[in-house]
Amino acid sequence: MVEELFNRIVDMDEEGSINMAKEYLERGGDAQKLLEVCRDAMGVIGEKFEKGEYFLSELILGGEIFKSIMEFTLPMIKKGDVKKLGKIVLGTVKEDVHNIGKDIFKVFAEASGFEVVDIGIDVPEEKFVEAVKEHKPDIVGMSCLITAGVSSMKRTVDALKEVGLRDKIKIIIGGGRVDEGVKEYTGADAWADDAAKGVRLCKELMGIEG
Numbered sequence: 001m002v003e004e005l006f007n008r009i010v011d012m013d014e015e016g017s018i019n020m021a022k023e024y025l026e027r028g029g030d031a032q033k034l035l036e037v038c039r040d041a042m043g044v045i046g047e048k049f050e051k052g053e054y055f056l057s058e059l060i061l062g063g064e065i066f067k068s069i070m071e072f073t074l075p076m077i078k079k080g081d082v083k084k085l086g087k088i089v090l091g092t093v094k095e096d097v098h099n100i101g102k103d104i105f106k107v108f109a110e111a112s113g114f115e116v117v118d119i120g121i122d123v124p125e126e127k128f129v130e131a132v133k134e135h136k137p138d139i140v141g142m143s144c145l146i147t148a149g150v151s152s153m154k155r156t157v158d159a160l161k162e163v164g165l166r167d168k169i170k171i172i173i174g175g176g177r178v179d180e181g182v183k184e185y186t187g188a189d190a191w192a193d194d195a196a197k198g199v200r201l202c203k204e205l206m207g208i209e210g
């Protein structure tokens with residue numbers, strides 16, 4: 001069934017894929033697995049876009065399908081214990097408006113017991129700095145899917161250094177455009193290209209076992 005769902009998303013069958021995702025959950029399917037399948041399908045849509053087989057309209061429709069599926073899937077991921085593990089200020093960096101991955105990471109982090117302050121998309125460095133001053137998080141999370149966002153992340157880390165806040169927090173970057181090299185370049189502490197791994201790393205950064 002998940003294979004069929006994957007194909008329907010890639011083929012842009014909006015109604016069919018939403019109905020199939022609902023049916024999958026109704027039959028007791030795993031919400032996390034469902035999101036992974038959708039994400040893999042988005043990866044293929046992205047590849048087709050790159051090859052010129054799909055255009056911006058398909059990228060937009062793909063995003064819409066994913067958003068519709070997230071609406072009823074994310075609430076099924078259980079909330080974590082009342083005990084808070086720590087606070088995360090989270091945003092998609094300046095120049096980048098992709099929000100789907102950020103929103104999924106937020107739900108995963110909350111499900112594990114983190115408090116998350118979501119400051120939105122296309123967030124300039126000054127806004128990250130203000131949010132750190134206001135919310136005093138343990139961790140800053142930056143989401144980045146496009147190349148233009150890499151320098152935004154570096155500017156944000158530098159801006160935090162300039163006001164003397166860099167050493168008071170941990171910084172994790174995530175999204176399709178991050179890797180070890182980007183982590184080194186930006187001066188972040190950790191990187192993840194999947195939400196579950198991101199949460200594990202946040203726990204590690206806080207010195208929490210498991």
Ligand code: B12
Nearest residue numbers: 046063096097098099100101141143146147174175195198
């Ligand atoms: C849907 C989509 C769009 C939608 C976004 C809708 C939305 N509301 O988000 C729209 C149509 C708006 C769009 C626009 C554009 N897009 Co676009 N888009 C995509 C697509 C197909 C899927 C993205 C997505 O949602 N993936 C699913 C999520 C779940 O995956 P994810 O973000 O990686 O998130 C996971 C992890 O990375 C992690 N995570 C995410 N954030 C964080 C943060 C932290 C802290 C942590 C720990 C973890 C974490 O957790 C998530 C779950 O596991 C990708 C292809 C791809 N492979 O990603 C292209 C892609 C990102 N887009 C691309 C491009 C080029 C564009 C445009 C420039 C197109 C244009 N010509 O206008 C614009 C840019 C606009 C801008 N300024 O940002 C390129 C980027 C290439 C590059 N290197 O720069 C890609 C890679 C497509 C491609 N292969 O060419 N896009």
